[in-house]
Amino acid sequence: MSTATTGIHHVTAISGDPQRNVDFYVGVLGLRLVKKTVNFDDPETYHLYYGDGAGSPGTIMTFFPWGNAPLGLQGTGQLTVTTFSVPADSLGYWTQRLIDSGIRFEKPEQRFDDTVLSFADPDGMRLEIIAASDEDREPWPSATVPAEHAVRGFHHVTLSERDPERTAKLMTEHLGFRSVIDGDGRYRFEAEDGGPGNLVDVVDGSSESRGRMGVATVHHVAFRATDDDHLQEIRSEVAGLGYNITPVLDRNYFHSIYFREPGGVLFEIATDPPGFAADEDPSELGTHLKLPPWLEKRRGQLEEVLPPLRVPTGGDV
Ligand code: ZN
Numbered sequence: 548m549s550t551a552t553t554g555i556h557h558v559t560a561i562s563g564d565p566q567r568n569v570d571f572y573v574g575v576l577g578l579r580l581v582k583k584t585v586n587f588d589d590p591e592t593y594h595l596y597y598g599d600g601a602g603s604p605g606t607i608m609t610f611f612p613w614g615n616a617p618l619g620l621q622g623t624g625q626l627t628v629t630t631f632s633v634p635a636d637s638l639g640y641w642t643q644r645l646i647d648s649g650i651r652f653e654k655p656e657q658r659f660d661d662t663v664l665s666f667a668d669p670d671g672m673r674l675e676i677i678a679a680s681d682e683d684r685e686p687w688p689s690a691t692v693p694a695e696h697a698v699r700g701f702h703h704v705t706l707s708e709r710d711p712e713r714t715a716k717l718m719t720e721h722l723g724f725r726s727v728i729d730g731d732g733r734y735r736f737e738a739e740d741g742g743p744g745n746l747v748d749v750v751d752g753s754s755e756s757r758g759r760m761g762v763a764t765v766h767h768v769a770f771r772a773t774d775d776d777h778l779q780e781i782r783s784e785v786a787g788l789g790y791n792i793t794p795v796l797d798r799n800y801f802h803s804i805y806f807r808e809p810g811g812v813l814f815e816i817a818t819d820p821p822g823f824a825a826d827e828d829p830s831e832l833g834t835h836l837k838l839p840p841w842l843e844k845r846r847g848q849l850e851e852v853l854p855p856l857r858v859p860t861g862g863d864v
Pocket of ligand 1: 559767769815
């Protein structure tokens, strides 16, 4: 068994109002709400998971909606930009869709071989859509976006680092990433077979302010482990380097460990199994409030305090 991660598993961020979050990620981006649960460490707030139809690793964007909590600061020591992938010929569709949705975006920019649209979610968190020449993942027939143009999952994430080399060393020497290409202060790494969903860009953020946690910032990025044995292998490797690393935690849909990489970004390693169908039929993902066994006894009280959410279905927005 190797200590190499097999790609991006999920990205977790902090948002403001949960309904506004659902309206944007389902209604505008066309992702599927694949799990409606609570923050296990703060069960009176939601934990919302979006992804493709099945909630496949490499497609999962999750949020802790903190309501009216203060905005954070997006800056160095954080994952500063999350980039979603669409097919190369869908750029025109997405440009028009952002215009129709009243979302401002920057002039399309070329990044290595692909074209990137930069914009922000309703809280101001930085996102991108990339028209990827090598995107071949199956689309999910979303209620709001035609399958041919659907977001296929992540393309890459961008880590802003004071000292990109220290982060790169951890990733390449211990987590199995390989250097692919670099230019303009951006260093791209790939896991496993590379391609969309397996890419991490590290940028030199030494001239940026240090990021601060709050609404509109990313809390952590999770990378994939194939199973519990693989997770333990990675844990031993990272612990052996002297990192402060959590024990294996049961996140119901995956098992996880967490540690901070040298620049301050919180890394999680999460297993692919058991996945989001563990407690909900695949056809009904995201339609019920799901609680882990230890919180079921509080269901009545939690249903009282959590605001009801309406999921856009395409016909009613
Ligand atoms: Zn996570």
